[in-house]
Amino acid sequence: MxxxxxxxxxxxxxxxxxxxxxxxxxxxxxxxxxxxxxxxLMHDVDLRLSQRREGRARMIGVALGMAAIFGLWLVPGYWHLRGRLYPGLPMFIDQWIFMALIGFGVSKLLEKKLGKKRFPYLDQNHQIVG
Ligand SMILES: [Zn+2]
Known part of the structure; x- marks a missing residue:
């Protein structure tokens, strides 16, 4: 301490x-x-900041996931390839799954990158360490 x-x-x-x-x-x-x-109070501030970061990371993840999949739809031959590499799932469920996976991955990556605490020296039990 x-x-x-x-x-x-x-x-x-x-x-x-x-x-x-x-x-x-x-x-x-x-x-x-x-x-x-x-x-x-320090703990609450860090908690609120991390929740805000999580929300932002999730939004960016969803946006990037959608953009990536919609972008793929415009690539010539994509639909043909989708039918040949794998049959695809009804109701475009496979597309939704891809979107969710990309969104999840991006948001987790962002959370890790931006996950800096304001009070890194405060531990879980509200004690000052280091
Ligand atoms: Zn200051």
Whole structure:
């Protein structure tokens, strides 16, 4: 535990030794990490940020999945190939499955890439580590 940096900025996640304005982002206020309520707030902020990232990643994934499949439909010979490589499924279910797989893959990849926490030094039990 970094005992010398007890004050945290909710806006940018920087920690510092002295109370008052954040020295990193100039936010007016830093909070005392010894207060359990402050650590709970930090946890909530990270949770909300990760939910927003997940939602955004999912939307991008769905959009890219649809664009990829609709794009394939325009490729000459695609429908012919679909009939020859595999019979295809009724109601274009195979197309929907491809779309979902691409969307899922893209959103998981994005979540991993963008999954940076504001307070990486806060553990699951709201304790400051490192
Ligand atoms: Zn700050």
């Amino acid at each position: 970094a005992d010398d940096k007890l004050w945290v900025c909710i806006d940018c996640g920087a920690r510092q030794a002295t109370e008052g304005a954040c020295q990193t982002c100039r936010h007016d206020l830093t909070l005392d990490t010894r207060d359990p309520k402050v650590r709970e």
